[in-house]
Amino acid sequence: MEFLQLKYFQAVARLEHITKAAKQLNVSQPSLSNSIQRLERKLGVPLFERQGRQIQLNAFGKTYLKRVEQAFLELEEGEREIADMAGLDHGVLSISVTLPYVLPTLLKEFLTLYPHIRIIQRQLGSVHEMRTELENADIDFCISTTPITGQTIEWLPLVKEELCLTVPKGHRFADRESISLIEAANEPFISLSSRSNFREITDGFCRQAGFEPNIAFELEEVSAIQTLVEMGLGITFTLPLALGKRASSPETVQLKITEPLCQRTFGIAWNKKHYLSQATIHFRQFVINFFGKD
Incomplete structure:
Protein backbone atom coordinates (compact mmCIF):
# COMPACT_ATOMS: atom_id res chain seq x y z
CA MET A 1 0.00 0.00 0.00
CA GLU A 2 1.56 3.32 -1.09
CA PHE A 3 1.40 6.42 1.08
CA LEU A 4 0.58 8.64 -1.91
CA GLN A 5 -2.20 6.26 -2.93
CA LEU A 6 -3.81 6.67 0.48
CA LYS A 7 -3.53 10.48 0.25
CA TYR A 8 -5.27 10.32 -3.12
CA PHE A 9 -8.04 8.17 -1.68
CA GLN A 10 -8.48 10.54 1.28
CA ALA A 11 -8.89 13.55 -1.02
CA VAL A 12 -11.39 11.82 -3.32
CA ALA A 13 -13.31 10.42 -0.34
CA ARG A 14 -13.60 13.81 1.32
CA LEU A 15 -14.69 15.63 -1.83
CA GLU A 16 -16.53 12.74 -3.51
CA HIS A 17 -15.48 14.30 -6.80
CA ILE A 18 -12.59 13.13 -8.99
CA THR A 19 -12.12 16.41 -10.87
CA LYS A 20 -12.07 18.56 -7.73
CA ALA A 21 -9.72 16.13 -5.98
CA ALA A 22 -7.36 16.06 -8.96
CA LYS A 23 -7.25 19.85 -8.98
CA GLN A 24 -6.61 19.97 -5.22
CA LEU A 25 -3.83 17.38 -5.49
CA ASN A 26 -2.39 18.92 -8.66
CA VAL A 27 -2.47 15.61 -10.55
CA SER A 28 -4.20 14.56 -13.74
CA GLN A 29 -7.70 13.13 -13.50
CA PRO A 30 -6.77 9.83 -15.31
CA SER A 31 -3.82 9.28 -12.94
CA LEU A 32 -6.03 9.84 -9.92
CA SER A 33 -8.74 7.52 -11.23
CA ASN A 34 -6.16 4.80 -11.95
CA SER A 35 -4.72 5.13 -8.46
CA ILE A 36 -8.14 4.68 -6.86
CA GLN A 37 -8.88 1.68 -9.06
CA ARG A 38 -5.55 0.05 -8.12
CA LEU A 39 -6.36 0.58 -4.45
CA GLU A 40 -9.77 -1.04 -4.89
CA ARG A 41 -8.19 -4.04 -6.64
CA LYS A 42 -5.67 -4.34 -3.81
CA LEU A 43 -8.45 -4.33 -1.21
CA GLY A 44 -10.71 -6.56 -3.26
CA VAL A 45 -13.81 -4.36 -2.82
CA PRO A 46 -15.16 -1.17 -4.40
CA LEU A 47 -14.87 1.92 -2.22
CA PHE A 48 -17.26 4.14 -4.18
CA GLU A 49 -20.63 3.95 -5.85
CA ARG A 50 -20.30 5.30 -9.38
CA GLN A 51 -23.04 6.75 -11.56
CA GLY A 52 -21.54 8.43 -14.59
CA ARG A 53 -19.24 11.16 -13.32
CA GLN A 54 -20.81 11.10 -9.87
CA ILE A 55 -19.08 9.11 -7.14
CA GLN A 56 -20.09 8.50 -3.55
CA LEU A 57 -18.44 6.61 -0.72
CA ASN A 58 -20.06 3.24 -0.04
CA ALA A 59 -20.01 1.37 3.28
CA PHE A 60 -16.55 -0.10 2.51
CA GLY A 61 -15.22 3.35 1.61
CA LYS A 62 -16.56 5.02 4.75
CA THR A 63 -15.00 2.36 6.96
CA TYR A 64 -11.68 2.56 5.16
CA LEU A 65 -11.61 6.38 5.20
CA LYS A 66 -12.02 6.35 8.97
CA ARG A 67 -8.98 4.07 9.33
CA VAL A 68 -6.90 6.02 6.82
CA GLU A 69 -7.58 9.30 8.60
CA GLN A 70 -6.69 7.74 11.94
CA ALA A 71 -3.41 6.51 10.44
CA PHE A 72 -2.57 9.94 9.04
CA LEU A 73 -3.44 11.55 12.34
CA GLU A 74 -1.04 9.22 14.13
CA LEU A 75 1.71 10.14 11.67
CA GLU A 76 1.02 13.85 12.17
CA GLU A 77 1.07 13.40 15.94
CA GLY A 78 4.43 11.68 15.61
CA GLU A 79 5.79 14.60 13.61
CA ARG A 80 4.53 17.03 16.26
CA GLU A 81 6.13 15.05 19.08
CA ILE A 82 9.45 15.02 17.25
CA ALA A 83 9.24 18.75 16.53
CA ASP A 84 8.41 19.38 20.17
CA MET A 85 11.68 17.77 21.22
CA ALA A 86 13.33 20.95 19.96
CA GLY A 87 11.52 22.92 22.67
CA LYS A 160 -18.21 36.25 31.20
CA GLU A 161 -19.21 39.47 29.47
CA GLU A 162 -22.48 41.20 28.60
CA LEU A 163 -23.23 42.33 25.08
CA CYS A 164 -23.77 46.04 24.51
CA LEU A 165 -25.69 47.91 21.85
CA THR A 166 -23.36 50.18 19.90
CA VAL A 167 -24.90 53.30 18.31
CA PRO A 168 -23.39 56.26 16.43
CA LYS A 169 -22.58 59.31 18.54
CA GLY A 170 -25.39 61.35 16.93
CA HIS A 171 -28.05 58.67 17.41
CA ARG A 172 -31.23 59.37 19.40
CA PHE A 173 -30.08 56.80 22.00
CA ALA A 174 -26.54 58.20 22.26
CA ASP A 175 -27.17 60.30 25.38
CA ARG A 176 -28.32 57.24 27.35
CA GLU A 177 -26.36 54.71 29.39
CA SER A 178 -28.73 51.76 29.05
CA ILE A 179 -31.60 50.46 26.93
CA SER A 180 -34.22 47.73 26.86
CA LEU A 181 -33.63 45.81 23.64
CA ILE A 182 -37.27 46.07 22.51
CA GLU A 183 -36.73 49.84 22.13
CA ALA A 184 -34.42 49.10 19.18
CA ALA A 185 -36.96 46.95 17.34
CA ASN A 186 -37.30 49.38 14.41
CA GLU A 187 -33.63 50.32 14.17
CA PRO A 188 -31.43 49.22 11.21
CA PHE A 189 -28.95 46.61 12.46
CA ILE A 190 -25.51 46.04 10.96
CA SER A 191 -24.61 42.40 11.55
CA LEU A 192 -22.30 39.56 10.71
CA SER A 193 -23.45 37.10 8.05
CA SER A 194 -26.24 34.69 8.88
CA ARG A 195 -23.78 31.77 8.88
CA SER A 196 -21.84 33.15 11.83
CA ASN A 197 -22.49 31.85 15.31
CA PHE A 198 -22.47 35.35 16.80
CA ARG A 199 -25.30 36.32 14.43
CA GLU A 200 -27.35 33.34 15.63
CA ILE A 201 -26.81 34.49 19.20
CA THR A 202 -27.79 38.13 18.59
CA ASP A 203 -30.83 37.19 16.50
CA GLY A 204 -31.86 34.96 19.39
CA PHE A 205 -31.64 37.85 21.85
CA CYS A 206 -33.83 39.99 19.57
CA ARG A 207 -36.45 37.24 19.39
CA GLN A 208 -36.27 36.89 23.15
CA ALA A 209 -37.05 40.63 23.34
CA GLY A 210 -40.03 40.12 21.02
CA PHE A 211 -38.93 41.17 17.53
CA GLU A 212 -37.02 40.13 14.41
CA PRO A 213 -34.01 42.37 13.78
CA ASN A 214 -34.13 44.65 10.74
CA ILE A 215 -30.81 43.75 9.09
CA ALA A 216 -29.73 46.72 6.97
CA PHE A 217 -26.20 45.44 6.28
CA GLU A 218 -24.77 41.94 6.54
CA LEU A 219 -20.96 41.81 6.51
CA GLU A 220 -18.17 39.30 7.07
CA GLU A 221 -15.75 41.56 8.95
CA VAL A 222 -16.33 43.01 12.41
CA SER A 223 -14.10 45.97 11.57
CA ALA A 224 -16.31 46.89 8.61
CA ILE A 225 -19.40 46.70 10.83
CA GLN A 226 -17.89 49.13 13.33
CA THR A 227 -16.94 51.50 10.52
CA LEU A 228 -20.50 51.59 9.20
CA VAL A 229 -21.83 52.25 12.70
CA GLU A 230 -19.35 55.10 13.09
CA MET A 231 -20.66 56.49 9.79
CA GLY A 232 -24.18 56.53 11.25
CA LEU A 233 -25.65 53.82 9.00
CA GLY A 234 -27.05 51.64 11.77
CA ILE A 235 -26.51 50.02 15.16
CA THR A 236 -24.96 46.72 16.18
CA PHE A 237 -24.34 44.30 19.03
CA THR A 238 -20.84 44.26 20.47
CA LEU A 239 -18.80 42.57 23.16
CA PRO A 240 -16.51 45.26 24.67
CA LEU A 241 -13.76 42.74 25.36
CA ALA A 242 -13.89 41.49 21.78
CA LEU A 243 -13.67 45.08 20.49
CA GLY A 244 -10.62 45.98 22.55
CA LYS A 245 -9.61 49.65 22.17
CA ARG A 246 -12.23 50.27 19.51
CA ALA A 247 -14.93 49.92 22.17
CA SER A 248 -13.95 53.41 23.34
CA SER A 249 -14.23 55.02 19.89
CA PRO A 250 -15.39 58.67 20.16
CA GLU A 251 -17.65 58.06 17.17
CA THR A 252 -19.85 55.49 18.96
CA VAL A 253 -21.61 54.96 22.26
CA GLN A 254 -21.92 51.63 24.10
CA LEU A 255 -25.31 51.09 25.75
CA LYS A 256 -25.90 48.52 28.47
CA ILE A 257 -28.82 46.24 27.60
CA THR A 258 -31.05 45.94 30.66
CA GLU A 259 -33.53 43.43 29.20
CA PRO A 260 -33.12 40.65 28.27
CA LEU A 261 -29.81 39.62 29.83
CA CYS A 262 -27.44 39.40 26.87
CA GLN A 263 -24.45 37.59 28.30
CA ARG A 264 -21.81 35.39 26.70
Whole structure:
Protein backbone atom coordinates (compact mmCIF):
# COMPACT_ATOMS: atom_id res chain seq x y z
CA MET A 1 0.00 0.00 0.00
CA GLU A 2 1.56 3.32 -1.09
CA PHE A 3 1.40 6.42 1.08
CA LEU A 4 0.58 8.64 -1.91
CA GLN A 5 -2.20 6.26 -2.93
CA LEU A 6 -3.81 6.67 0.48
CA LYS A 7 -3.53 10.48 0.25
CA TYR A 8 -5.27 10.32 -3.12
CA PHE A 9 -8.04 8.17 -1.68
CA GLN A 10 -8.48 10.54 1.28
CA ALA A 11 -8.89 13.55 -1.02
CA VAL A 12 -11.39 11.82 -3.32
CA ALA A 13 -13.31 10.42 -0.34
CA ARG A 14 -13.60 13.81 1.32
CA LEU A 15 -14.69 15.63 -1.83
CA GLU A 16 -16.53 12.74 -3.51
CA HIS A 17 -15.48 14.30 -6.80
CA ILE A 18 -12.59 13.13 -8.99
CA THR A 19 -12.12 16.41 -10.87
CA LYS A 20 -12.07 18.56 -7.73
CA ALA A 21 -9.72 16.13 -5.98
CA ALA A 22 -7.36 16.06 -8.96
CA LYS A 23 -7.25 19.85 -8.98
CA GLN A 24 -6.61 19.97 -5.22
CA LEU A 25 -3.83 17.38 -5.49
CA ASN A 26 -2.39 18.92 -8.66
CA VAL A 27 -2.47 15.61 -10.55
CA SER A 28 -4.20 14.56 -13.74
CA GLN A 29 -7.70 13.13 -13.50
CA PRO A 30 -6.77 9.83 -15.31
CA SER A 31 -3.82 9.28 -12.94
CA LEU A 32 -6.03 9.84 -9.92
CA SER A 33 -8.74 7.52 -11.23
CA ASN A 34 -6.16 4.80 -11.95
CA SER A 35 -4.72 5.13 -8.46
CA ILE A 36 -8.14 4.68 -6.86
CA GLN A 37 -8.88 1.68 -9.06
CA ARG A 38 -5.55 0.05 -8.12
CA LEU A 39 -6.36 0.58 -4.45
CA GLU A 40 -9.77 -1.04 -4.89
CA ARG A 41 -8.19 -4.04 -6.64
CA LYS A 42 -5.67 -4.34 -3.81
CA LEU A 43 -8.45 -4.33 -1.21
CA GLY A 44 -10.71 -6.56 -3.26
CA VAL A 45 -13.81 -4.36 -2.82
CA PRO A 46 -15.16 -1.17 -4.40
CA LEU A 47 -14.87 1.92 -2.22
CA PHE A 48 -17.26 4.14 -4.18
CA GLU A 49 -20.63 3.95 -5.85
CA ARG A 50 -20.30 5.30 -9.38
CA GLN A 51 -23.04 6.75 -11.56
CA GLY A 52 -21.54 8.43 -14.59
CA ARG A 53 -19.24 11.16 -13.32
CA GLN A 54 -20.81 11.10 -9.87
CA ILE A 55 -19.08 9.11 -7.14
CA GLN A 56 -20.09 8.50 -3.55
CA LEU A 57 -18.44 6.61 -0.72
CA ASN A 58 -20.06 3.24 -0.04
CA ALA A 59 -20.01 1.37 3.28
CA PHE A 60 -16.55 -0.10 2.51
CA GLY A 61 -15.22 3.35 1.61
CA LYS A 62 -16.56 5.02 4.75
CA THR A 63 -15.00 2.36 6.96
CA TYR A 64 -11.68 2.56 5.16
CA LEU A 65 -11.61 6.38 5.20
CA LYS A 66 -12.02 6.35 8.97
CA ARG A 67 -8.98 4.07 9.33
CA VAL A 68 -6.90 6.02 6.82
CA GLU A 69 -7.58 9.30 8.60
CA GLN A 70 -6.69 7.74 11.94
CA ALA A 71 -3.41 6.51 10.44
CA PHE A 72 -2.57 9.94 9.04
CA LEU A 73 -3.44 11.55 12.34
CA GLU A 74 -1.04 9.22 14.13
CA LEU A 75 1.71 10.14 11.67
CA GLU A 76 1.02 13.85 12.17
CA GLU A 77 1.07 13.40 15.94
CA GLY A 78 4.43 11.68 15.61
CA GLU A 79 5.79 14.60 13.61
CA ARG A 80 4.53 17.03 16.26
CA GLU A 81 6.13 15.05 19.08
CA ILE A 82 9.45 15.02 17.25
CA ALA A 83 9.24 18.75 16.53
CA ASP A 84 8.41 19.38 20.17
CA MET A 85 11.68 17.77 21.22
CA ALA A 86 13.33 20.95 19.96
CA GLY A 87 11.52 22.92 22.67
CA LEU A 88 9.82 26.32 22.61
CA ASP A 89 12.30 27.80 20.16
CA HIS A 90 10.75 25.86 17.29
CA GLY A 91 7.13 25.47 18.38
CA VAL A 92 4.13 25.93 16.08
CA LEU A 93 0.50 26.25 17.15
CA SER A 94 -2.73 26.86 15.24
CA ILE A 95 -5.77 28.66 16.61
CA SER A 96 -9.20 29.99 15.70
CA VAL A 97 -10.34 33.09 17.60
CA THR A 98 -13.74 34.77 17.35
CA LEU A 99 -12.55 37.88 19.22
CA PRO A 100 -10.91 39.88 16.40
CA TYR A 101 -9.89 43.00 18.29
CA VAL A 102 -8.49 41.25 21.35
CA LEU A 103 -6.40 38.90 19.20
CA PRO A 104 -3.57 41.33 18.30
CA THR A 105 -3.03 42.29 21.96
CA LEU A 106 -3.17 38.67 23.09
CA LEU A 107 -0.67 37.53 20.45
CA LYS A 108 1.64 40.50 20.99
CA GLU A 109 1.92 39.77 24.69
CA PHE A 110 2.38 36.03 24.11
CA LEU A 111 5.05 36.48 21.43
CA THR A 112 6.90 38.92 23.65
CA LEU A 113 7.36 36.03 26.08
CA TYR A 114 7.88 33.36 23.40
CA PRO A 115 9.20 35.16 20.29
CA HIS A 116 10.20 32.01 18.39
CA ILE A 117 6.83 30.27 18.44
CA ARG A 118 5.01 30.44 15.12
CA ILE A 119 1.24 30.95 15.26
CA ILE A 120 -1.21 30.04 12.49
CA GLN A 121 -4.68 31.56 12.71
CA ARG A 122 -7.68 29.96 11.01
CA GLN A 123 -10.81 32.01 10.28
CA LEU A 124 -13.79 29.80 11.16
CA GLY A 125 -17.39 30.95 11.27
CA SER A 126 -19.60 28.38 12.92
CA VAL A 127 -19.37 26.19 16.00
CA HIS A 128 -19.67 23.17 13.70
CA GLU A 129 -16.59 24.29 11.74
CA MET A 130 -14.60 24.85 14.92
CA ARG A 131 -15.65 21.50 16.39
CA THR A 132 -14.73 19.69 13.17
CA GLU A 133 -11.32 21.35 12.98
CA LEU A 134 -10.59 20.42 16.59
CA GLU A 135 -11.78 16.83 16.17
CA ASN A 136 -9.63 16.43 13.05
CA ALA A 137 -6.66 18.00 14.88
CA ASP A 138 -6.42 20.66 12.16
CA ILE A 139 -6.14 23.31 14.87
CA ASP A 140 -4.90 23.24 18.46
CA PHE A 141 -7.32 25.69 20.11
CA CYS A 142 -10.52 27.64 19.59
CA ILE A 143 -11.20 30.75 21.65
CA SER A 144 -14.84 31.64 21.21
CA THR A 145 -17.97 33.10 22.76
CA THR A 146 -19.84 29.82 22.42
CA PRO A 147 -19.07 26.55 24.24
CA ILE A 148 -17.63 23.96 21.87
CA THR A 149 -18.43 20.44 23.01
CA GLY A 150 -17.77 16.95 21.73
CA GLN A 151 -16.69 13.50 22.82
CA THR A 152 -13.00 14.37 22.59
CA ILE A 153 -13.22 18.13 23.19
CA GLU A 154 -12.42 19.94 26.41
CA TRP A 155 -14.03 23.36 27.01
CA LEU A 156 -12.69 25.75 29.66
CA PRO A 157 -14.69 28.94 30.44
CA LEU A 158 -12.44 32.00 30.73
CA VAL A 159 -14.59 35.07 31.45
CA LYS A 160 -18.21 36.25 31.20
CA GLU A 161 -19.21 39.47 29.47
CA GLU A 162 -22.48 41.20 28.60
CA LEU A 163 -23.23 42.33 25.08
CA CYS A 164 -23.77 46.04 24.51
CA LEU A 165 -25.69 47.91 21.85
CA THR A 166 -23.36 50.18 19.90
CA VAL A 167 -24.90 53.30 18.31
CA PRO A 168 -23.39 56.26 16.43
CA LYS A 169 -22.58 59.31 18.54
CA GLY A 170 -25.39 61.35 16.93
CA HIS A 171 -28.05 58.67 17.41
CA ARG A 172 -31.23 59.37 19.40
CA PHE A 173 -30.08 56.80 22.00
CA ALA A 174 -26.54 58.20 22.26
CA ASP A 175 -27.17 60.30 25.38
CA ARG A 176 -28.32 57.24 27.35
CA GLU A 177 -26.36 54.71 29.39
CA SER A 178 -28.73 51.76 29.05
CA ILE A 179 -31.60 50.46 26.93
CA SER A 180 -34.22 47.73 26.86
CA LEU A 181 -33.63 45.81 23.64
CA ILE A 182 -37.27 46.07 22.51
CA GLU A 183 -36.73 49.84 22.13
CA ALA A 184 -34.42 49.10 19.18
CA ALA A 185 -36.96 46.95 17.34
CA ASN A 186 -37.30 49.38 14.41
CA GLU A 187 -33.63 50.32 14.17
CA PRO A 188 -31.43 49.22 11.21
CA PHE A 189 -28.95 46.61 12.46
CA ILE A 190 -25.51 46.04 10.96
CA SER A 191 -24.61 42.40 11.55
CA LEU A 192 -22.30 39.56 10.71
CA SER A 193 -23.45 37.10 8.05
CA SER A 194 -26.24 34.69 8.88
CA ARG A 195 -23.78 31.77 8.88
CA SER A 196 -21.84 33.15 11.83
CA ASN A 197 -22.49 31.85 15.31
CA PHE A 198 -22.47 35.35 16.80
CA ARG A 199 -25.30 36.32 14.43
CA GLU A 200 -27.35 33.34 15.63
CA ILE A 201 -26.81 34.49 19.20
CA THR A 202 -27.79 38.13 18.59
CA ASP A 203 -30.83 37.19 16.50
CA GLY A 204 -31.86 34.96 19.39
CA PHE A 205 -31.64 37.85 21.85
CA CYS A 206 -33.83 39.99 19.57
CA ARG A 207 -36.45 37.24 19.39
CA GLN A 208 -36.27 36.89 23.15
CA ALA A 209 -37.05 40.63 23.34
CA GLY A 210 -40.03 40.12 21.02
CA PHE A 211 -38.93 41.17 17.53
CA GLU A 212 -37.02 40.13 14.41
CA PRO A 213 -34.01 42.37 13.78
CA ASN A 214 -34.13 44.65 10.74
CA ILE A 215 -30.81 43.75 9.09
CA ALA A 216 -29.73 46.72 6.97
CA PHE A 217 -26.20 45.44 6.28
CA GLU A 218 -24.77 41.94 6.54
CA LEU A 219 -20.96 41.81 6.51
CA GLU A 220 -18.17 39.30 7.07
CA GLU A 221 -15.75 41.56 8.95
CA VAL A 222 -16.33 43.01 12.41
CA SER A 223 -14.10 45.97 11.57
CA ALA A 224 -16.31 46.89 8.61
CA ILE A 225 -19.40 46.70 10.83
CA GLN A 226 -17.89 49.13 13.33
CA THR A 227 -16.94 51.50 10.52
CA LEU A 228 -20.50 51.59 9.20
CA VAL A 229 -21.83 52.25 12.70
CA GLU A 230 -19.35 55.10 13.09
CA MET A 231 -20.66 56.49 9.79
CA GLY A 232 -24.18 56.53 11.25
CA LEU A 233 -25.65 53.82 9.00
CA GLY A 234 -27.05 51.64 11.77
CA ILE A 235 -26.51 50.02 15.16
CA THR A 236 -24.96 46.72 16.18
CA PHE A 237 -24.34 44.30 19.03
CA THR A 238 -20.84 44.26 20.47
CA LEU A 239 -18.80 42.57 23.16
CA PRO A 240 -16.51 45.26 24.67
CA LEU A 241 -13.76 42.74 25.36
CA ALA A 242 -13.89 41.49 21.78
CA LEU A 243 -13.67 45.08 20.49
CA GLY A 244 -10.62 45.98 22.55
CA LYS A 245 -9.61 49.65 22.17
CA ARG A 246 -12.23 50.27 19.51
CA ALA A 247 -14.93 49.92 22.17
CA SER A 248 -13.95 53.41 23.34
CA SER A 249 -14.23 55.02 19.89
CA PRO A 250 -15.39 58.67 20.16
CA GLU A 251 -17.65 58.06 17.17
CA THR A 252 -19.85 55.49 18.96
CA VAL A 253 -21.61 54.96 22.26
CA GLN A 254 -21.92 51.63 24.10
CA LEU A 255 -25.31 51.09 25.75
CA LYS A 256 -25.90 48.52 28.47
CA ILE A 257 -28.82 46.24 27.60
CA THR A 258 -31.05 45.94 30.66
CA GLU A 259 -33.53 43.43 29.20
CA PRO A 260 -33.12 40.65 28.27
CA LEU A 261 -29.81 39.62 29.83
CA CYS A 262 -27.44 39.40 26.87
CA GLN A 263 -24.45 37.59 28.30
CA ARG A 264 -21.81 35.39 26.70
CA THR A 265 -18.98 33.34 28.16
CA PHE A 266 -15.57 33.38 26.47
CA GLY A 267 -13.77 30.07 26.62
CA ILE A 268 -11.00 28.00 25.12
CA ALA A 269 -11.47 24.54 23.63
CA TRP A 270 -9.03 21.82 22.59
CA ASN A 271 -9.03 18.15 21.64
CA LYS A 272 -8.04 16.22 24.77
CA LYS A 273 -6.84 13.28 22.64
CA HIS A 274 -4.66 15.54 20.52
CA TYR A 275 -0.98 15.72 21.49
CA LEU A 276 -0.16 19.12 23.02
CA SER A 277 3.36 20.38 22.48
CA GLN A 278 5.27 22.57 24.90
CA ALA A 279 4.27 25.59 22.81
CA THR A 280 0.55 24.79 22.98
CA ILE A 281 0.65 24.06 26.71
CA HIS A 282 2.34 27.41 27.38
CA PHE A 283 -0.16 29.17 25.12
CA ARG A 284 -3.15 27.65 26.91
CA GLN A 285 -1.85 28.76 30.29
CA PHE A 286 -1.04 32.20 28.91
CA VAL A 287 -4.63 32.60 27.61
CA ILE A 288 -6.05 31.57 31.00
CA ASN A 289 -3.86 34.18 32.73
CA PHE A 290 -4.59 36.81 30.07
CA PHE A 291 -8.36 36.68 30.54
CA GLY A 292 -8.11 36.28 34.29
CA LYS A 293 -5.81 39.20 35.02
CA ASP A 294 -8.65 41.68 35.47
